[in-house]
Amino acid sequence: MRALTWHGKHDVRVDTVPDPEIVNPRDAILKVTSTAICGSDLHLYDAVIPGLQSGDILGHEFMGEVVETGPDSTLRKGQRVVVPFTISCGACFFCQRQQYSACDNSNPVDNQDLTEPLYGHAMSGLFGYTHLTGGYPGGQAEYVRVPYSDVGPIVVPDGLEDDKVLFLSDILPTGWMAAENADIEEGDVVAVWGCGPVGLFAVQSALAMGAGKVIAIDEWPNRLDLARKLGAEVIDFKRTHVLEALMEMSGGIGPDAVIDAVGMEAHGFAPDTLLDNLKQRIGVGADSAHALREAILAVRKGGRISIPGVYGGFLDKFPLGAVMEKGVQIRTGQTHVQRYLKELLHKIGEGELDTTFLISHRLPLEEAARGYENFRFNQNDWTKVVLKTG
Template identity: 65%
Template sequence: MKAIAWHGKHDVRYDTVDDPEILNPRDAIIRVTSTAICGSDLHLYDGYIPTMQKGDILGHEFMGEVVETGPKSTLKTGQRVVVPFTISCGKCYHCSKHQYSGCENGNPADNQDISREGMGLPMGAAFGYSHMTGGYSGGQAEYVRVPFSDFGPLVIPDDSIEDDKVLFLTDILPTGWMAAENAQIEPGDTVAVWGCGPVGLFAVQSAFLMGAERVIAIDHFPRRLEMARQFGAETVNFEESKVAEALWDMTGGIGPDATIDCVGLEAHGAFADNVIDQIKVSTFLGTDRAHVIRQAIMATRKGGRVSMPGVYAGFVDKFPLGAFMEKGLTLKTGQTHVQQYLRPLYTAIAEGKIDSTFLISHRMALEEGPTGYQKFHDEQDKYTKIVLKPGTSAKAA
């Protein structure tokens, strides 16, 4: 079959690879009908995530049709399914607490030691996202093996709901929703969101749905800021305004009630701390550019809440721990417990309460995946979200 494979920094290829096979009784094989390039995939593209190996198949946002099942799978051939990016068994200690991204059984035992030293405990598993998270082949492919298929995938029973409406249930819609949920939004709150990429825009939508009175979106791409304004957000362009001063003025000197970092380890901007971080990263003295989480902590009002869905990979310095403690802030973060949100968010989409298709700027054939990565990386204001369509020609997509 064909798939998009990682071969190094800024080097992804449309390769011929082995077809997936049923390995465990709870497995299923899915023929992929739609898959997307995620902002988190750009961390792989930029070489920031360790334990990638040449030939690893990328992609953790995908859906498709069931074509084969193991004897303990509850899926049936021919069903359309959305597959969460988190690989979770549904039966372990963490799954019993609905902490699905912390599943103890998703990450194979021979991969668990990879993350134990850096993270304290083995990481949960995910599709197409390094051997630290299990080494699973991803869904930017014609076919993919789905472990624990009796628990994770959501069957889409209504054939009239096209892929585009439900594809983002795999990751970015639940991630934006959980980001807002972790901010513990109360009616009347002012919420500041850093980053108007896909997760940030879903966090903006979700914050309003959860009762926020004002949402302030921070970015520097004009189109992304305009998309945030279409949902009712006020905006700050960090290239034109000093964010801390703008938030101070916009909140009457109090600060936002809650802040959400949807940027993560690759913060942009010519800020002193960010420049220092960039130098450290380029000389292998550091891993993350943590400007946004520092700024969010400094901006949040006393007694406020900080939510951090943005991905970080390692250790950061100059962390404002004193401000965090003295202001009595709360920080909630983590990979998304996708399975917890699948059904309610699917219902909201089916009832027309949430629109996810607004993000899609480009559709491409799977063979165009390498070009898609380059465009999404270099032209983020124009390429807001790319959906890849296996089985179609470049012209048809």
């Protein structure tokens, strides 16, 4: 089959690789119909997250048609399904509490040994990411093996085309959980750093949950315009002093809740960002966290901080004193996708949530490398890339 493979920093290629096979009785094989490039994939493209090996198949946002099943799978051949990017067994301590992204059984033991010293506990399995998260081949391919297929995938009703439901695999539940983690109350002022896909869905979700005002912060005009069309007020951080603007827009108190949808590769010309980016390039630091630092300083006293943005290692200049003295709460984590699938699928089917506004480009899988390059270096125009197989 054909698949998008990683070969080093900014070097991804569509290669011919072996077809996937059933390994476990709970497996299923999907013929991928649609897959997308995620902002988290860019951390791999930029080689700032370790654990990739040359030839690894990328991609964790995908859906398709079931073509083969193991004897213990609950799926049937011919069904269309969306697959969560989190791989979860459904039976461990964490899965039983619907904390699916903390699954104890989906990451093979050999790989758990790599992450436990770093995080204190082993990470769970993720599709198409690194060997720190299991080394599972991803879905930017013609076919993919889906472990625990009786737990993760959700069957898509007839009449809902791929573009409407594809983002159930990751970014829509991630944006929704980000807003939920912010404990939004009716009328709250909510600030969202980053108008990439997750940030825009966090804006949409916060408004759906009753926020009185959502303020979106970014530098790219097109992305700010998308946030504005969703109903947000916007701040261009290149033109405006963010902290001063947020105080003014929140009546001098600060936002009730803040959402960092940027993560470990914050860009810009703030002194801390320039230093972080330099340390990333020379390999002595992993995370550039200007957006998070700014969000902590901006949130009101007693407010809430939600962090859906991906962080992989350590950071310095962390304003822990502000966190403690202001009495704020912080909630974060990989998304418990399976927890939200039925609710969000229903909202899409009823027309309460739209996802298609985000898609700027549709490309054949063979042009995936061009999609990565533009999604990384032309962020104003390339807001979301969907790859079509066949």
